[in-house]
Amino acid sequence: MEKILVGLKRVVDYNVRVRVRPDNSGVETDGVKMSINPFDEIALEEALRIKERGQAQEIIVVSIGAPEAQQQLRTGLAMGADRAILVETAEAVSPLMTAKLFLALIQREKPGLVILGKQGIDHDNNQTGQMLSALWDRPQATFASKLEINGETARVTREVDAGLEVNEIDLPAVVTADLRLNEPRYVKLPDIMKAKNKPLDVITRDELVTAATADIQPVTYEAPTEREKGVMVEDVAGLVTALKDKGLL
Amino acid sequence: MSKILIIAEHTNDTANASTAKCIQCATEIPNAEIDVAVFSDNGESVANEIAKMDGVTKVIRIEHDANSNPMAALIAPQVISISKGYTHIFGPSTTFGKDLMPRVAALMDVNQISDVMEILDSHKFKQPIYAGNAIVTVEAPTTVPVVATVRIASYRAVGSSGSAQIESAELDIDLPSHSRFIGIQAATSDRPDLQTAAKVVSGGRALGSEENFEIIYDLADSFGAGVGASRAAVDAGYVPNEMQVGQTGKIIAPDLYIAIGISGAIQHLTGIKDAGTIVAINKDAEAPIFEVADIGLVGDLFDVVPELKAALG
Ligand SMILES: Cc1cc2nc3c(=O)[nH]c(=O)nc-3n(C[C@H](O)[C@H](O)[C@H](O)COP(=O)(O)OP(=O)(O)OC[C@H]3O[C@@H](n4cnc5c(N)ncnc54)[C@H](O)[C@@H]3O)c2cc1C
Numbered sequence: 001m002e003k004i005l006v007g008l009k010r011v012v013d014y015n016v017r018v019r020v021r022p023d024n025s026g027v028e029t030d031g032v033k034m035s036i037n038p039f040d041e042i043a044l045e046e047a048l049r050i051k052e053r054g055q056a057q058e059i060i061v062v063s064i065g066a067p068e069a070q071q072q073l074r075t076g077l078a079m080g081a082d083r084a085i086l087v088e089t090a091e092a093v094s095p096l097m098t099a100k101l102f103l104a105l106i107q108r109e110k111p112g113l114v115i116l117g118k119q120g121i122d123h124d125n126n127q128t129g130q131m132l133s134a135l136w137d138r139p140q141a142t143f144a145s146k147l148e149i150n151g152e153t154a155r156v157t158r159e160v161d162a163g164l165e166v167n168e169i170d171l172p173a174v175v176t177a178d179l180r181l182n183e184p185r186y187v188k189l190p191d192i193m194k195a196k197n198k199p200l201d202v203i204t205r206d207e208l209v210t211a212a213t214a215d216i217q218p219v220t221y222e223a224p225t226e227r228e229k230g231v232m233v234e235d236v237a238g239l240v241t242a243l244k245d246k247g248l249l
Numbered sequence: 250m251s252k253i254l255i256i257a258e259h260t261n262d263t264a265n266a267s268t269a270k271c272i273q274c275a276t277e278i279p280n281a282e283i284d285v286a287v288f289s290d291n292g293e294s295v296a297n298e299i300a301k302m303d304g305v306t307k308v309i310r311i312e313h314d315a316n317s318n319p320m321a322a323l324i325a326p327q328v329i330s331i332s333k334g335y336t337h338i339f340g341p342s343t344t345f346g347k348d349l350m351p352r353v354a355a356l357m358d359v360n361q362i363s364d365v366m367e368i369l370d371s372h373k374f375k376q377p378i379y380a381g382n383a384i385v386t387v388e389a390p391t392t393v394p395v396v397a398t399v400r401i402a403s404y405r406a407v408g409s410s411g412s413a414q415i416e417s418a419e420l421d422i423d424l425p426s427h428s429r430f431i432g433i434q435a436a437t438s439d440r441p442d443l444q445t446a447a448k449v450v451s452g453g454r455a456l457g458s459e460e461n462f463e464i465i466y467d468l469a470d471s472f473g474a475g476v477g478a479s480r481a482a483v484d485a486g487y488v489p490n491e492m493q494v495g496q497t498g499k500i501i502a503p504d505l506y507i508a509i510g511i512s513g514a515i516q517h518l519t520g521i522k523d524a525g526t527i528v529a530i531n532k533d534a535e536a537p538i539f540e541v542a543d544i545g546l547v548g549d550l551f552d553v554v555p556e557l558k559a560a561l562g
Contacts, residue, residue, distance in 0.1 A: 012379070014516070017382070017515065018379040018380075018382040018383060019382070019383075020382075020383045027378075027379060027382075027383050094360050095351065095360065095361070096354070096355060096358070096359070096360045096361075099355060118497075119497070121379070121380065121496070122378065122379060123363075123378050123379075124363065124364070124377070124378055124379070124380065124496070125361075125363045126347045126351070126363060127351035127354070127361055127363065128351075130321065130347075130348065130349075130350075130351035130352045130355070131351045131352065131354065131355035131361075132355075133322070133352065134325060134351070134352040134353075134355035134356050135355050137425075138427065139322055139425075139427045139428040140321060140322055140348075140352065140428075141428075142321070142344075142347070142348050143344060143348070145490065155431070158344075159344070159490045159491075160344040160345070160348075160433070160491075161343050161344045161345070161444070161491060161499065162433060162435040162491060163433055163434050163435035163436055163489060163490070163491050164433065164434045164435075164489075164490065165430075165432070165433045165434075166430075166431040166432050166433070166434075167320065167428060167429065167430060167431060168428075168429045168431050169427060169428050169429070170427040170428075173427075178497070179480065179484075179497060180483070180484065180490065213358070213359075213360060214359065214360070214390040214392060214393050215360055215390070216360050216362055216387050216388070216389050216390070217387065217388045218385050218386070218387055219373070219385075219386040219387060219388050220385070220386045221383050221384070221385050221386075222383070222384050222386075223382075223383065223384070224377070224381055224382065224383070224384055224522065227522070227527070227541045227543070228543075229540070230527075230542050230543035230544055230545060231543070231544060231545070232539070232544075232545045232546070232547070233544060233545070233546050234546075235546070235548075236546070236553060236556045236557050236560055237560070238546070239528070239544060239546050239557065240557070240560050240561070242544045243505075243526075243528070243544070246526055246543075248448075248504065248505045248525075248526060249472070249561065
């Protein structure tokens with residue numbers, strides 16, 4: 001195939017302990033470390049491996065969001081992507097709108113495959129890939145832990161609740177990456193320098209999609225109820241007694 | 250009034266526990282009339298089972314050869330074909346529902362709510378975000394249907410003293426041929442299902458190997474518990490993927506959860522927040538798992554676990 005499109009979302013780093021703002025208006029993101037959504041990094045790694053096997057020519061990374069998402073796109077270019085597109089918008093973008101923006105880019109770029117992360121670790125929605133493939137009227141293979149491209153089709157192993165499911169899908173299609181699809185490479189310093197000269201186009205959301213969607217509105221944010229601190233027991237006998245006291249044995 | 254359609258998850262023979270939990274969630278919507286759709290190649294026994302579930306008005310059977318192994322790309326257009334008149338369409342937040350429901354929502358041109366954990370009113374819900382570190386209350390537009398997945402660990406299963414009517418719906422749509430089911434590799438075990446087990450024992454990276462993980466199975470078997478694992482244990486190949494508990498694995502709510510050699514990363518903890526009692530066994534007294542454990546024991550698991558098994562047996 002000629003092109004693979006990969007989504008890179010800028011999210012709060014997975015190591016950050018996220019806190020709700022005191023006024024309940026959202027979560028604290030000021031001064032917090034931001035990174036590429038871990039699932040998206042895996043999606044990009046997979047695309048790079050497909051290209052390295054000679055099964056794709058060009059990897060395009062796309063981010064939708066604030067101008068700062070250029071940092072994540074530069075990291076993607078340093079990992080090995082060939083070019084980047086930032087769809088700039090200051091507003092929150094719903095999964096449905098994200099899917100519509102990707103669809104508009106698909107119509108421009110005509111990729112043979114789109115790989116997205118299975119979920120953003122910010123909103124944990126797990127929706128965009130499914131929505132995009134529905135709007136595109138193409139196959140979806142979600143939660144992928146193995147992906148083989150065989151000409152016009154792909155064979156995808158998916159992590160489902162019951163175990164590992166294998167699907168065969170016609171291309172083009174949308175695949176969403178799960179954790180065990182691969183281990184992303186580390187970025188090396190010379191690659192960061194090289195990435196500075198790779199093309200990064202910035203377009204506005206309105207250039208792609210003008211109509212709005214009926215969005216689900218956040219009303220208020222709260223911290224989860226904390227579990228109360230428990231007791232420590234000295235030994236197995238103490239543990240068994242504590243379990244019996246609670247009626248669990 | 251709200252008219253709710255629930256997409257049943259089932260094995261073709263029996264309903265998955267997630268179905269009865271989805272129904273429970275839907276009953277919490279005021280003035281709800283609840284229908285359940287069973288997509289299968291022969292849904293008779295599943296439909297009969299669901300017809301007995303409390304709160305269900307009607308069970309709709311949609312039969313097609315392609316439904317023997319559900320694929321979202323094939324089921325979604327079938328859902329659309331029967332969706333007229335419903336104010337809400339719910340599915341479980343299991344891999345089945347997560348795969349399917351966004352595809353349904355997009356075909357209806359609406360957004361979807363993930364992981365409903367509390368119903369406030371017909372269009373107001375709570376859902377966890379950021380691995381459960383925040384809970385957001387959201388309001389869905391009333392002008393379009395609400396499509397949502399239900400966080401099944403937040404709900405009990407409804408009882409089964411009902412008697413809903415069963416109907417068959419005819420399909421007059423062409424299904425796509427671009428997606429094909431090849432097979433599934435599922436572990437068969439006699440142990441209680443991780444997602445519904447009342448007691449669960451989980452092992453982490455500390456187990457060190459597939460062979461060593463046997464002591465976790467032995468302990469679990471000694472009192473009829475299900476078995477889970479941390480991501481690190483799955484990544485290292487000690488156990489298969491379907492045993493992973495956490496943000497990106499299974500979200501469970503057993504009465505008793507015993508975490509053995511698991512540090513307690515937030516991504517793991519989000520999967521066990523609703524457990525009744527959490528027990529942690531870890532040799533590091535500073536491990537974060539002790540901050541959420543109801544009962545903690547500092548010790549080497551290779552000593553503690555056999556001793557515990559002996560004490561229980
Ligand atoms: C996007 C993303 C999603 C993730 N999703 C999940 C998820 O769904 N589920 C999940 O579990 N993780 C998930 N993780 C991974 C998570 O961050 C942790 O890396 C993982 O949970 C660690 O597993 P562990 O506790 O088994 O291993 P470790 O963190 O290595 O902990 C091992 C523990 O064993 C203890 N120990 C060692 N030897 C012994 C002994 N002999 N006796 C007793 N105790 C001993 C140690 O003190 C330590 O506390 C995710 C990470 C990311 C980035």
